[in-house]
Amino acid sequence: MHKIGFLGCGNMARAIIGGILAKGIVAPGEIIASARTQATIDAAHERFGIDVTLDNAEACKASVVFLAVKPQMYESVIAEAAPHFSSETVLVSIAPGKTLAWLSDASGLAKVVRLMPNTPAAVGEGMTSVVIGKGCSAEDADLVLEIVDSFGKSERIPEHLMDAASAAAGCSPAYVYMMIEAMADAAVLEGMPRAQAYRFAAQAVVGAGKMVLESGQHPGALKDAVCSPGGTTIEGVRTLEACGFRSSVTEALIATVDKARSL
Numbered sequence: 001m002h003k004i005g006f007l008g009c010g011n012m013a014r015a016i017i018g019g020i021l022a023k024g025i026v027a028p029g030e031i032i033a034s035a036r037t038q039a040t041i042d043a044a045h046e047r048f049g050i051d052v053t054l055d056n057a058e059a060c061k062a063s064v065v066f067l068a069v070k071p072q073m074y075e076s077v078i079a080e081a082a083p084h085f086s087s088e089t090v091l092v093s094i095a096p097g098k099t100l101a102w103l104s105d106a107s108g109l110a111k112v113v114r115l116m117p118n119t120p121a122a123v124g125e126g127m128t129s130v131v132i133g134k135g136c137s138a139e140d141a142d143l144v145l146e147i148v149d150s151f152g153k154s155e156r157i158p159e160h161l162m163d164a165a166s167a168a169a170g171c172s173p174a175y176v177y178m179m180i181e182a183m184a185d186a187a188v189l190e191g192m193p194r195a196q197a198y199r200f201a202a203q204a205v206v207g208a209g210k211m212v213l214e215s216g217q218h219p220g221a222l223k224d225a226v227c228s229p230g231g232t233t234i235e236g237v238r239t240l241e242a243c244g245f246r247s248s249v250t251e252a253l254i255a256t257v258d259k260a261r262s263l
């Protein structure tokens with residue numbers, strides 16, 4: 001029997017599978033993924049060496065089953081899958097908006113888990129929020145956490161914070177990529193080759209993130225330390241404030257929360 005199944009094998013499932021296999025906590029043959037199209041499952045088999053199928057029922061036989069389809073598909077995919085689960089199946093949702101109570105009702109399963117991962121899981125740098133349902137045993141929880149921790153960091157949070165966690169870590173990589181793109185555009189405008197500009201911008205983001213995590217300093221203090229008096233950086237800070245940079249970021253994240261609550 002497969003240890004981990006994926007219903008859906010798109011961007012997020014592939015990021016998780018890549019992270020899990022890189023850490024080697026399970027062998028490729030212990031993972032099975034289903035999708036809608038032959039092209040997707042062929043590509044996943046070729047890239048990861050995992051078992052693949054167009055039949056969701058096959059992936060439902062795994063011990064831990066990730067629901068990796070869009071939230072709008074959850075209802076129909078769960079209805080199709082439910083007869084093929086066993087009472088011991090641990091069902092893992094990675095979608096915004098779908099509560100543990102909803103998942104349990106829809107699937108008929110007691111063992112349900114909510115995760116909100118992000119695509120940096122693909123390089124082992126994921127940040128995943130975890131809510132373990134009450135029907136899960138300590139062993140179920142350990143197994144899910146072992147899987148999750150193989151592709152990055154994780155924190156267990158109360159369920160009411162899932163939308164906040166989704167905004168801060170699930171969606172936010174998209175906005176960071178946009179910022180990296182914009183930073184690189186400026187460097188290109190000034191004559192730097194494009195590939196080099198991405199390296200500079202991306203490493204600056206990696207370094208700044210690590211400073212927040214490891215220095216123990218407030219982000220505002222770290223910002224102040226970059227701004228030499230009368231220097232160049234403070235001119236950029238002034239410009240960003242005039243453009244509503246911080247408010248734009250906050251509003252964008254709140255928009256994701258509103259959307260999650262509508263799903």
Ligand SMILES: NC(=O)C1=CN([C@@H]2O[C@H](COP(=O)(O)OP(=O)(O)OC[C@H]3O[C@@H](n4cnc5c(N)ncnc54)[C@H](OP(=O)(O)O)[C@@H]3O)[C@@H](O)[C@H]2O)C=CC1
Binds near residue numbers: 035068
């Ligand atoms: N992308 C991200 O950064 C994150 C995504 N998520 C969550 O992950 C989930 C998937 O999102 P994402 O990977 O981005 O979406 P994608 O569109 O990339 O992937 C969706 C996958 O679902 C498959 N699929 C569609 N219909 C069915 C079906 N009836 N049965 C089985 N598989 C089906 C598709 O198959 P095919 O390829 O053949 O069409 C595709 O492989 C969502 O719930 C999303 O909220 C969570 C955190 C971050």
Ligand SMILES: O=C(O)[C@@H]1CCC=N1
Binds near residue numbers: 166170171
């Ligand atoms: O866009 C989405 O809905 C998913 C959830 C978090 C990131 N991507």
